[in-house]
Amino acid sequence: MSRFLRPLITLLACLLAVFLVMGWQGIQRQEGIKADLAGQITIALELKTLREAAEAEGQDILVTALDDSLAQLAPAARDFAESSQAEPLPQQLTASADALVQFGLETDSLEDRARALAAVTRLWSAALSEGITDNKYPAALAQKIKELENFTCTSPQGEAPEPSSSLEQMQEVLYRINYASEVYAARADKGYTGLAAKARALAQQSAALRDTVTPVLICSQRLEAIQPSYPTVAPEEAESQLRDLTATLPALSMEVFSDPAVSTAEDSIEVLALALALHTLD
Numbered sequence: 001m002s003r004f005l006r007p008l009i010t011l012l013a014c015l016l017a018v019f020l021v022m023g024w025q026g027i028q029r030q031e032g033i034k035a036d037l038a039g040q041i042t043i044a045l046e047l048k049t050l051r052e053a054a055e056a057e058g059q060d061i062l063v064t065a066l067d068d069s070l071a072q073l074a075p076a077a078r079d080f081a082e083s084s085q086a087e088p089l090p091q092q093l094t095a096s097a098d099a100l101v102q103f104g105l106e107t108d109s110l111e112d113r114a115r116a117l118a119a120v121t122r123l124w125s126a127a128l129s130e131g132i133t134d135n136k137y138p139a140a141l142a143q144k145i146k147e148l149e150n151f152t153c154t155s156p157q158g159e160a161p162e163p164s165s166s167l168e169q170m171q172e173v174l175y176r177i178n179y180a181s182e183v184y185a186a187r188a189d190k191g192y193t194g195l196a197a198k199a200r201a202l203a204q205q206s207a208a209l210r211d212t213v214t215p216v217l218i219c220s221q222r223l224e225a226i227q228p229s230y231p232t233v234a235p236e237e238a239e240s241q242l243r244d245l246t247a248t249l250p251a252l253s254m255e256v257f258s259d260p261a262v263s264t265a266e267d268s269i270e271v272l273a274l275a276l277a278l279h280t281l282d
Contacts, residue, residue, distance in 0.1 A: 037077040039112035042103055044073050044081035047119060050096040053086035065126035069119035093127055097138035101274070104257075105144070105267055114258035117270065121254055121277045128280075137278055144271045148212065151268070153219035160221045164261035167269070170252045170276065171217070171224040177245045177281065178206035179230040184238050191235035195242075202242060205281050213276075216268045246281040253277035 034041065047066050054062040070078055086092050097120055104116030120138065127133045137145065181202040188196035217223035233241050256262055256273035264270075 034080055037074055037080065039103075039107055039109050040073045040077035040115065041081045043100065043112065043116050043119060044070060044077050045083065046096040046099050047073075047123075048078070048081055048083035049086050050092050050123065052083050053089045053092040056086070057089045059089065059130055059132065061130050062123065062126045062132065065122040066119075069115070069122055072115055072118070089132060093123075093132060094139060097124055098140035101138050101140040101144075104274075105270055108264050110258065110260055110264060113264055113270070117257045117274050117277075118254055120274065121250070124278055136280075137275065141271065141274055141278075144267075145212075145275055148216065148268060148271060151215050151219075153215045156219060156221040158221075161263070161266075162261040164222060164256070164259050166252060166255040166259040167217075167222050167262065167273075168224055170249070170256065170273070171213070173245055173249050173252055174206060174210055174213070174276075175224075175226050176230040177242065177249065178203060178210055180232050180238070180245070181206060181242060183232050184242075192238060195235070195238050198239075199242070202246070202281055209276065209279065213272050216272055220266060220269060222269070249281065250277045250279070 047070050051063055051066040051070070054066065087095065100116045100120045104113050104120065107113050107116065120141075124133075124138060128136075135142070181199040184192045184195050184199035185203050192199065214223060232238070253273045253276035256269065262269055262273075
């Protein structure tokens with residue numbers, strides 16, 4: 001009998017060894033995938049936890065915004081991310097948004113920066129539209145903006161960076177908004193009466209934004225010169241022009257997140273772009 005058992009035992013031992021090796025290799029592969037997707041998993045965890053809180057309270061617009069951001073992540077990252085116990089929606093919104101802001105500003109990955117900060121823009125805009133929060137910015141971003149309020153710089157620092165088309169376009173639109181609104185406010189008695197009050201407020205808001213971004217852009221050698229004039233239109237087209245320009249500014253600001261010409265080390269630029277992406281010009 002032992003003559004038959006010995007080969008069988010040997011075969012079983014060999015099979016067990018093969019299975020152990022295959023299992024170990026599978027674990028190693030899984031750990032490698034997790035390591036490669038670590039940033040996306042971090043983002044997915046916050047999005048899935050917030051989604052759970054939003055779904056529990058029937059906030060469909062926020063759920064849709066979160067689903068749109070989750071769709072930008074690798075399926076494996078979504079699978080690996082297990083949502084933690086969600087807090088009540090207002091608290092979870094604050095916690096998840098702040099975590100994504102911090103991650104987006106600190107990561108060295110251009111792709112993860114774009115995913116995280118774009119997700120913040122979508123979810124916070126949705127939360128504002130639904131009245132879940134009345135704070136203009138997530139707390140972590142508001143603190144970063146506050147730190148920039150006293151930022152001063154009169155001369156460029158370091159070597160000139162690679163040109164950024166997204167930053168150039170963002171500034172141009174901001175300048176165009178400011179110029180056109182100032183012109184329409186000044187022409188109240190020349191057919192722009194119905195738009196004058198709104199144009200005056202818009203001119204003040206856009207000027208404040210311009211003054212905020214200017215020192216940072218000077219220091220980073222990314223400030224675009226303001227042109228003597230920008231296109232204006234007839235009174236019947238003016239409101240539509242301003243509406244289109246103000247709608248374009250957030251979209252252009254979001255493009256900065258994925259612009260390889262903007263280094264992940266340029267935290268101040270990232271903060272400004274995120275602020276402009278979330279800023280609603282009324």
